Every structure is written in structure tokens, then in C-alpha cells.
Amino acid sequence: MTDSPGALATGIAFSRAVLVGPPARWSYSTLEEASSCPLRYCLRRATYPDLGHQEGYPSVPSVPALFGNVVHGALEVVVKAMADAAVESPQAESAAEVIRDLGGFTSVVENELANQLASLKDNMRLSKDLHRRIAIDLEARVADARAQVQTYLSRTKFVSGPRHSTQAAEGGRSRAFVRQELGAGSHPEVELVAERERLYGRVDLLMISDDRVDIIDYKTGGESDGHADQLQLYAWLWGADEKVNPRGLGVASLTAAYRDQDVSIDVPNADQMAVLSLEFATKIADADGEIASGSPTARPSQENCRYCAVRHLCASYWATIAPKLSDINQGDLFDYEGVIGEQNGQRSWWLLNDAGRPELLLRTTTPAPPFASGDRVRLLGLRRGADPQTDWPIGSVTVATEAFRVESV
Structure with a gap:
């Protein structure tokens, strides 16, 4: 990374972002992210001194995404091992020997699952309860992951080449790729x-x-x-x-x-290759300019913001994309920005709109939530509820709900 272009005030307590510069190299995914929303790209990779010099803002784990990582990681281990052994076909006896040496498909999947869970250990946005639930969900899908790895592998064709004499690394991964001319x-x-x-x-x-x-x-x-x-x-x-x-x-x-x-x-073809070269050169120049400016552009949209890990830091999201209460159906998850009003019960609080009037009854899971009356907050992942004893709309805190205190807007 190049030198930092400066700090960015996000308006959220303890979330001052120190932006980093353009990367030395771009990948397809990072360039697409930067093109889609420069601000999101920058906030996800900024450092956060008030959070302990956090490098990059952590994402909230998604079980489907983690499951995909488990399958892809396990497949990577198996394919590498078979390539190292110069296996000609997944149905060959030599392929069965490779799987046995790895401890079996289930063992490979379980190792990858453990790797994914270990990567969440220091995620500040993940409670112990949510981490436990994620682990339970993933462990229940080991057999499914194994079946998927076997399905991918059954359709994979290998090309004969020299056998590589290597020693497997921890977790079953084999040799690291060396950048040199590749042969058959x-x-x-x-x-x-x-x-x-x-x-x-x-x-x-x-x-x-x-x-x-x-x-x-x-x-x-x-x-x-x-x-x-x-x-x-x-x-x-x-x-x-x-x-x-x-x-x-x-x-x-x-x-x-x-x-x-x-x-x-x-x-x-050759002409299309030339077009690709020009397209990516233009995207890189645009992305470099946005990042180096120190004030990257926000491009809020339903597609960009729905699963954005840093939408609570983005004023444009709250001004244009965050849902209105009138559009939220019972049982739906939603985000909400408002001011904490008076406490209504042991585990309920009034949320006030910008006019200072009660708009939503917030129900928490604890009598000691991470906010106080008068705080302006952005709440991610409330669940819309109803109660026959009140006509007020209800927002219930779930195990995945997050609360962030707004310092300025």
C-alpha cells in the first residue's frame, strides 16, 4: 500500500478512519468493489486507531459465505494434493491414495471449518453467542460440504505432468505456487x-x-x-x-x-483482449484517483448497501437507502437511525425521530443495553415485531443486532 491520504470522520463513536492509498496491484474483485462504491472499498481497508489500530473494518460473518469458504478451501487442499501426486483422474486408484493420505474428505472439510472459525476469533462484531451459533450451523453441514467437494472433484479433469515431491503444510495444503514458467x-x-x-x-x-x-x-x-x-x-x-x-x-x-x-x-479474441486492456486501465486510473483523493465517493444503492459491512459508517446510506418503517413488514430485519428516548419498561425503550417524537418501541434482550437516553444511534439488524397490547411499531434486538452511537451527522 502507498502512504495514507489522510483521516476520515465517519460520524460514529470510536470509528475515525485513516485511509490507505491505492494498492500496488489490483485483482478483479478489489477493482470491481472500488468501482462499485469507492467509499465502501476505502472504509473496509482503512485503519481505525480508536479500535486498537484495527487494520480493515471487520465484516459480520455470514453462514452461507463461511460455508462457501469451507467448500472452496477443502477443494483447494484436495486438488493441490492430487496435482502434486500427478493424478490423472479422480477415479484412479492414485486419487484414492491421496484422499487416504489426507485423512479422508471429512477430515479435510473439518480442518477447513476449524480454519474459518479460528479466523473469527478476534472479530469485534461477533458476540460469543453468535460465534457459537455459527459454529453449530457450520458443523451441522459437514456432510453437505463433503458431498459438494466430491461433486466438484468428480467433474475435474487432470493433465499428466511431473510428480512434485512435497511435504504437506498444516491443514493439508501442499506446496506454494512458485512464479516461474509452467510446463505440462x-x-x-x-x-x-x-x-x-x-x-x-x-x-x-x-x-x-x-x-x-x-x-x-x-x-x-x-x-x-x-x-x-x-x-x-x-x-x-x-x-x-x-x-x-x-x-x-x-x-x-x-x-x-x-x-x-x-x-x-x-x-x-485478440480484439476483445485489447478492449479488456483498455477497460481495466480506465478502471484502475479511476479507482486510484478516488482512493488518493482522501474523500472517496459513496454510491448508495439497494444492491451496494444491502450487505455492506460498513453501511453504519456511511451517511449517504442513512439519507437515501435505509428503509422507512412504513415499508417494513412484520418479521423483516431492518436498520434504523434515531434518538434513544425514555425507558418504557425493564427491557424496552422509545426511539425518537428527528422531530423528537416517539416513532418506534425498541425491545432489548438485556436491561443494560449499550446506549443511554439521549444517544443518537444507528441500529443494524432489528426485527420488526407486533404486540396486540400496543399499536406502536416494535423493533426487537436479535443476537445479531448491532448498535453504533452517532457523534455527528
Whole structure:
């Protein structure tokens, strides 16, 4: 990273952000994020001195996302081990030996699950109760994760190449990729770099047979138009990487491997490659400018803000996208900004609108919530409720609800 362009006041207590500069290299995902909403990109990667020099703002864990990480991580371990052993087919006896050496599919999945849970240990936005619930949910899906890994693997084709003599690292992962010319064989986790353009990507599986090059990327979520763009960037990067591909071999096929099917992506021709080069150069210049400015633009929208991990720090979200009470159905989760009024009961408080009038009855899980009367707060993840004993709309605190005190607006 380059030197910091300065501090940014977010208006939330203990959340002063010190922005970082543009990265040395961009990936497809980071560039898309910066293009979609520069402010979100910057806030997620800023440092927060009031939070203990926190580098990057932590996200609230999502069980579906964590499950996808478990499947992808376990698949990475298995594919690397099979490539190292020069396995020709997942159905070969040598493949069965690799799985046995790894301790079996279930063991690999459980190791990845443990890695994911360990990564949440110091997440300040995760309560012990929520961490426990996430662990229970994930542990209940071990068999599902194992089945998915086996399904992906059953459709994977390997190319014969030299056997690598390696020692597995902790968690079953094998050799790290070394950036050098690649010969015939199956190559997992290949880092492709275009130094001049400051772009890089990591390919899940790249296979070379004679003069044929095939690229496979495993996708644990649903299909997305962006996946085709990403794979086409990989094809461009393969052509631009003079260290890994000094002979300038072309890509024969691009495949997005989903749980239930493989989708072939068109390999861009020379003219399309030139267009891609220009498009990414423009995106990089725009993103660099936004980040270096010290006042990155917010681009609020339903798509951008729905799952944004830093929306509580964004005044534009609260001014334009945060839902109105009249649009929230019973049982829905919603965000709300208001002032804490008088306490109504042992575990209930009035929330006041900007005119100082009661607007919402807030029900908490404890008589000692992290706020006091007079505080202006932004609440994420309240659940809309109803009570036959009152006509007032009710917002109930859940195990995942977060409260942030507003210092200025």
C-alpha cells in the first residue's frame, strides 16, 4: 500500500478512519468493489486507531459465505494434493491414495471449518453467542460440504505432468505456487501477474497439455455475469504474464465450475483482449484517483448497501437507502437511525425521530443495553415485531443486532 491520504470522520463513536492509498496491484474483485462504491472499498481497508489500530473494518460473518469458504478451501487442499501426486483422474486408484493420505474428505472439510472459525476469533462484531451459533450451523453441514467437494472433484479433469515431491503444510495444503514458467501438467492456485498494468489474479486450476491451456475456476455460490468477466481477465493475464507464460501460449478454454454444472466461457479474441486492456486501465486510473483523493465517493444503492459491512459508517446510506418503517413488514430485519428516548419498561425503550417524537418501541434482550437516553444511534439488524397490547411499531434486538452511537451527522 502507498502512504495514507489522510483521516476520515465517519460520524460514529470510536470509528475515525485513516485511509490507505491505492494498492500496488489490483485483482478483479478489489477493482470491481472500488468501482462499485469507492467509499465502501476505502472504509473496509482503512485503519481505525480508536479500535486498537484495527487494520480493515471487520465484516459480520455470514453462514452461507463461511460455508462457501469451507467448500472452496477443502477443494483447494484436495486438488493441490492430487496435482502434486500427478493424478490423472479422480477415479484412479492414485486419487484414492491421496484422499487416504489426507485423512479422508471429512477430515479435510473439518480442518477447513476449524480454519474459518479460528479466523473469527478476534472479530469485534461477533458476540460469543453468535460465534457459537455459527459454529453449530457450520458443523451441522459437514456432510453437505463433503458431498459438494466430491461433486466438484468428480467433474475435474487432470493433465499428466511431473510428480512434485512435497511435504504437506498444516491443514493439508501442499506446496506454494512458485512464479516461474509452467510446463505440462495440472497447476493449482496459479498466480498470474501483469506487472506494468498492476493487475493480478489467482486461478484455481490451470492445465497445460502440449500447447493447450485450460483454466478452471471453482464457484461455490450462484451463477453471476461477473464470473465470465473474471475468467476472461484470467485469460488476458495469462497472455500478459511473461514470467509464468514466456512462450505466449494462448488459452483454449475457460470454465466456471459450479456445484451442479460446468459453464464454458468464451475465450476473448485478440480484439476483445485489447478492449479488456483498455477497460481495466480506465478502471484502475479511476479507482486510484478516488482512493488518493482522501474523500472517496459513496454510491448508495439497494444492491451496494444491502450487505455492506460498513453501511453504519456511511451517511449517504442513512439519507437515501435505509428503509422507512412504513415499508417494513412484520418479521423483516431492518436498520434504523434515531434518538434513544425514555425507558418504557425493564427491557424496552422509545426511539425518537428527528422531530423528537416517539416513532418506534425498541425491545432489548438485556436491561443494560449499550446506549443511554439521549444517544443518537444507528441500529443494524432489528426485527420488526407486533404486540396486540400496543399499536406502536416494535423493533426487537436479535443476537445479531448491532448498535453504533452517532457523534455527528
